Amino acid sequence: MAGSCVGESDGLTFWVAEQKDYDDVMSISVQIYGGNDYLPHRYAGWMTEPDRAVILGRRDGKLVALVSGLIVDEGCTVVVEGLRVCPSERGRGVAGVIQRFADQYIQQLYPSVRTKRQTKVDEPSAGPTQTLSKFTELGRRGPNPIHVKTSEVVTMEKGAGLSIIGEADSFEGFISHLRNKLHSTTGSEPGVSVPQMFLIEDEQHLKNILLDPELPSRVELPGGAIIQDWQALQPIEGNLEILARRNLTWLADKPERPAFLSFYTPPYPIPYKGGSLRFNIDMFGTDLVSAKRALAGHFEKVRERREVKGKVLVHVYLNKSLWEGMREFCEGYTGVTRCREYWEQLFLERGM
Ligand SMILES: CC(C)(COP(=O)(O)OP(=O)(O)OC[C@H]1O[C@@H](n2cnc3c(N)ncnc32)[C@H](O)[C@@H]1OP(=O)(O)O)[C@@H](O)C(=O)NCCC(=O)NCCS
Structure with missing residues (x-):
């Protein structure tokens, strides 16, 4: 585990991902999105893509989580992608911990970032939507979408x-x-x-x-x-x-x-x-x-x-x-x- 540690919190250490971490990342990615995972293909490109941060979370040296953010909209927005936590650590808030660290790391590197954007799958046949606590549903895609911009919650739409x-x-x-x-x-x-x-x-x-x-x-x-x-x-x-x-x-x-x-x-x-x-x-x-x-x-x-x-x-x-x-x-x-x-x-x- 060469590279440098960029922070720690809640028992995790955080690292900027490198190409050599590929196998570790794949080992926590088995079965993600029912085999539809784009990361095996995109990982190498992410390592060199301008204005992208890929953060790894480790516990006792072992990889437990990854999240990535791409700075878009001329520096105003971070698009969050790739979030994943290894199966044995799920349900313990690790996704929240790594995202909080990544938000703050990205804001340090890109102080102009004001908005965080994410897309997510929803399977209505699998039961009610699991709305993320920080995102509230204010609008839907359709003839009259509602766009409300506040610092807390902005919008949620569906396709x-x-x-x-x-x-x-x-x-x-x-x-x-x-x-x-x-x-x-x-x-x-x-x-x-x-x-x-x-x-x-x-x-x-x-x-x-x-x-x-x-x-x-x-x-x-x-x-x-x-x-x-x-x-x-x-x-x-x-x-x-x-x-x-x-x-x-x-x-x-x-x-x-x-x-x-x-x-x-x-x-x-x-x-x-x-x-x-x-x-x-x-x-x-x-x-x-x-x-x-x-x-x-x-x-x-x-x-x-x-x-x-x-x-x-x-x-x-x-x-x-x-x-x-x-x-x-x-x-x-x-x-x-x-x-x-x-x-x-x-x-x-x-x-x-
Ligand atoms: C979805 C996944 C990342 C959740 O990780 P987890 O650590 O088990 O999540 P927990 O429920 O314990 O953590 C809850 C925290 O993570 C956040 N969180 C959970 N799922 C999230 C998601 N899909 N997107 C963004 N944040 C999420 C919650 O908002 C909460 O944050 P808070 O602590 O700030 O309130 C994990 O189950 C996983 O790796 N699944 C397979 C890959 C996947 O589906 N990724 C999601 C892509 S959108």
Whole structure:
């Protein structure tokens, strides 16, 4: 355990994570998120990512917890990610201890940070929401979201998640299935295909779309943020470089002033079922036909670029009003099936 200890509290010592801690981190991460854990893939990138702190908590030298914070919104916000406590230490308040230390460590390094943001899964089928004590539900994603900003509690909003699974080999057939369904639901003339979504590749073009002050209301950004594979960022200039790092593929319903915007993150390996790929699609907007076109478009792109092989878990994050229509849209093809009940993505923010 080289490296330097950066603090201690409640019987834990805190350390800045290094690449050499990878195996220890993996040993406390077994079975996290039912095999959907992104950290095995992202850990190395986190070690060198600008403005990211990754803090480890150890008890008697043994790793017991990890939390990470990425500074976004031009230094005003920390996005908390990766929180985990080793199974034998859970239920004893360790998550609170390491987060309190990390908050204070981050504020020392980045005194401009005022807000803490987090996204979290909620499974309504598993019972009532376990609301975190420091975050109070003030609003929901929908036609009239409430945005109240106080230093104590800011906002909590929800989007829906649709999870499907299939072998990459079956994507070809699945895409044809989606295109046929799209064709019949939109009542297009026989032989006339439904128009593709617009691929937004030019950096300046994307910048114009993202920095349009009307974008958040037009596409109903949850809490005014673009959530990229669980990472919530305000659509402001300082965050564009962070989004650019992620190598996203953007689709829009129209090239200017889109009312529907969507992207996918390049598929990455996860531990699920001994080794699978995770393919995340984030959608913003409420038009069902656009959502269908975007889904088919993203599948076409990953297939065309040969970005998928083996078992692929696809998570689509979308406005709650679209979930049922998209569930139906994905049904009816044996090679790709739904693998999880309706679930929600919570967006939480509070002052620090
Ligand atoms: C969720 C997990 C980190 C909770 O750790 P824990 O130490 O057992 O949590 P405890 O209930 O004992 O600790 C309670 C404290 O942690 C906080 N906490 C618990 N779960 C939290 C979560 N998901 N996000 C943020 N804070 C959380 C509570 O707010 C409370 O803080 P306080 O002491 O300041 O009041 C742990 O069960 C775990 O590692 N699970 C697997 C990974 C995971 O689901 N991570 C959560 C990602 S959002």
